[in-house]
Amino acid sequence: MSTAVPDRAESPATVVDALIIGAGFSGMYQLHCLRDRLGMSARVLEQGDGVGGTWYWNRYPGARCDSESHSYCLTFDKDLYESWEWSERYPEQPEILRYMNHVADRFDLRRDIRFGTRVTAARWDARADRWTVETADAEGGAGERFAATWLITAVGCLSSANVPKLPGLESFAGDWYHTGQWPHDGVDFSGKRVGQIGTGSTGIQAVPVIAETAGHLTVFQRTANYSIPARNAPLTPEFKRYIRENRPAIRELMQSTPNGHAFAIADRSAHDMTPDEREAVYAAAWEKGGLQFRATFRDLLVDKAANDTAADFLKRKIRETVKDPETARLLSDIDHPFATKRPPIDSHYFEAFNRPNVSLVDVRSDPIERITPTGLTLRSGAEHALDVIVFATGFDAMTGPLLNIGITGRDGLTLKEAWREGPKTYLGLGVAGFPNLFTVTGPGSPSVLCNMPVAIEQHVEWITDCIAAMREKGVSRIEPAAEAAEGWVAHVNAAADATLLPMAGHSWYLGANIPGKPRVFMPYAGGMAHYRRICDDVAAKGYEGFVKSA
Numbered sequence: 149m150s151t152a153v154p155d156r157a158e159s160p161a162t163v164v165d166a167l168i169i170g171a172g173f174s175g176m177y178q179l180h181c182l183r184d185r186l187g188m189s190a191r192v193l194e195q196g197d198g199v200g201g202t203w204y205w206n207r208y209p210g211a212r213c214d215s216e217s218h219s220y221c222l223t224f225d226k227d228l229y230e231s232w233e234w235s236e237r238y239p240e241q242p243e244i245l246r247y248m249n250h251v252a253d254r255f256d257l258r259r260d261i262r263f264g265t266r267v268t269a270a271r272w273d274a275r276a277d278r279w280t281v282e283t284a285d286a287e288g289g290a291g292e293r294f295a296a297t298w299l300i301t302a303v304g305c306l307s308s309a310n311v312p313k314l315p316g317l318e319s320f321a322g323d324w325y326h327t328g329q330w331p332h333d334g335v336d337f338s339g340k341r342v343g344q345i346g347t348g349s350t351g352i353q354a355v356p357v358i359a360e361t362a363g364h365l366t367v368f369q370r371t372a373n374y375s376i377p378a379r380n381a382p383l384t385p386e387f388k389r390y391i392r393e394n395r396p397a398i399r400e401l402m403q404s405t406p407n408g409h410a411f412a413i414a415d416r417s418a419h420d421m422t423p424d425e426r427e428a429v430y431a432a433a434w435e436k437g438g439l440q441f442r443a444t445f446r447d448l449l450v451d452k453a454a455n456d457t458a459a460d461f462l463k464r465k466i467r468e469t470v471k472d473p474e475t476a477r478l479l480s481d482i483d484h485p486f487a488t489k490r491p492p493i494d495s496h497y498f499e500a501f502n503r504p505n506v507s508l509v510d511v512r513s514d515p516i517e518r519i520t521p522t523g524l525t526l527r528s529g530a531e532h533a534l535d536v537i538v539f540a541t542g543f544d545a546m547t548g549p550l551l552n553i554g555i556t557g558r559d560g561l562t563l564k565e566a567w568r569e570g571p572k573t574y575l576g577l578g579v580a581g582f583p584n585l586f587t588v589t590g591p592g593s594p595s596v597l598c599n600m601p602v603a604i605e606q607h608v609e610w611i612t613d614c615i616a617a618m619r620e621k622g623v624s625r626i627e628p629a630a631e632a633a634e635g636w637v638a639h640v641n642a643a644a645d646a647t648l649l650p651m652a653g654h655s656w657y658l659g660a661n662i663p664g665k666p667r668v669f670m671p672y673a674g675g676m677a678h679y680r681r682i683c684d685d686v687a688a689k690g691y692e693g694f695v696k697s698a
């Protein structure tokens with residue numbers, strides 16, 4: 149039960165045990181755990197008008213998951229896990245959103261979610277040992293105020309849209325959209341001259357679908373990207389039966405692999421084979437499609453020479469697919485090792501460039517200079533007339549959504565200040581100087597290097613157990629010790645440095661896609677299974693590395 153009591157400030161605050169920010173997978177499961185397992189009062193504050201998080205906002209053409217459907221779900225509840233049946237190998241956004249609404253219905257979550265509510269500030273009140281949280285309503289006016297002992301951010305890693313600051317955007321006479329803030333009633337491209345900026349996972353999904361209706365689609369590519377065919381298709385009755393009969397084993401596999409997917413990484417080196425044998429392995433993986441391609445050899449992400457064998461294969465596939473030699477050259481002129489940036493999977497991306505209404509423009513050699521009322525111009529002066537611009541330009545990943553909240557911890561320390569040189573967390577779950585704050589899939593956790601629901605379930609359960617233990621022991625404040633956080637940051641860096649991941653110097657894993665953002669490798673590359681063991685060990689040792697006070 150929550151109560152409205154007068155707070156120190158003018159308006160009364162709604163007081164609850166826990167506040168959760170965000171109603172995606174993390175926020176919904178966290179609410180269920182705290183409210184229904186621990187019997188706490190809890191509220192979720194959600195900016196959107198519905199549940200879904202990432203899948204609420206990302207409604208762009210072609211939006212679909214790149215984890216296979218049977219692994220992209222919550223598994224904590226046997227009935228939920230066993231009763232939902234997906235229709236396709238890689239579910240489309242509307243189907244995932246239906247699933248998330250099903251989760252909300254099943255656990256009666258909506259009654260404790262405040263929709264259309266954006267958190268504008270969260271401040272630790274040391275006198276009361278609790279967080280006070282300000283919100284804005286859908287119109288931007290001052291919203292309800294809250295006070296809570298526990299604050300849990302469940303804001304996702306890729307929710308703060310990055311629209312590049314290109315001069316002249318406000319003068320554009322056509323329509324422009326960012327893929328992560330897509331209109332709910334869709335966009336009609338028919339007959340229009342569409343310009344798409346960005347060829348990451350999102351752009352690669354969007355191109356073939358936009359091309360189907362656009363008059364002409366011009367793709368502005370800064371960095372060429374690898375992509376593997378998704379080979380998406382409706383699930384066959386045989387595969388559905390396999391899933392039904394093997395759910396516990398599939399769950400166990402997901403929880404034991406480094407990346408949380410339902411496939412194991414082959415225990416062989418790319419160097420163990422002759423070139424012909426290796427070619428056959430890659431060809432089979434290419435035919436099978438999907439992220440498993442990365443799992444064909446154990447050393448693709450740690451040995452550059454091994455990686456080169458995969459990269460060469462994938463670049464050759466691009467050149468074989470794309471008919472125009474110059475377009476093929478630009479698309480296959482990739483400057484980073486395979487999978488050191490998030491590897492997209494696609495449905496006929498490279499094939500789309502064989503259509504007469506699709507063209508590619510290289511904005512690495514000739515960058516976009518400005519947006520004009522009628523389109524955009526490049527540094528060379530080349531002009532492109534456009535009716536619609538699609539920004540598939542990604543996100544201020546991992547730290548952006550957290551820094552946007554306006555969090556102030558102990559002694560007036562803001563999160564912005566604490567992270568001036570880059571994010572510092574302990575286990576990706578807590579920040580020194582910020583008592584009783586937990587960050588689900590925060591920087592320093594495996595998050596985006598893992599199949600997200602697997603990472604989320606682990607985080608939420610660990611946080612729930614920690615809160616339960618603190619309540620039992622009468623601990624009113626817990627926060628990471630500064631040395632523990634320093635140690636964890638060093639470990640995160642070492643884990644990244646043991647791989648080829650830092651070789652993609654301009655990736656969002658490093659924060660390099662946002663001008664001025666500190667370059668720090670943010671996700672934990674040591675593997676989900678290893679991370680889970682570390683977290684379990686910390687808990688078993690009485691939450692070692694955390695400072696607790698009564």
Ligand code: NA7
Pocket residue numbers: 306312345346347348349350351368369370371490511516540541542543654656661
């Ligand atoms: P990404 O992977 O960050 O891709 C963004 C793309 O936009 C990428 O190709 C960028 O080129 C390009 N970009 C960004 N700014 C510009 C400017 N100013 N000019 C030209 N091109 C630009 O975001 P996605 O949304 O595709 O994917 C994010 C994740 O969401 C994905 O991994 C999935 O997990 C879901 P760059 O590579 O920086 O040169």
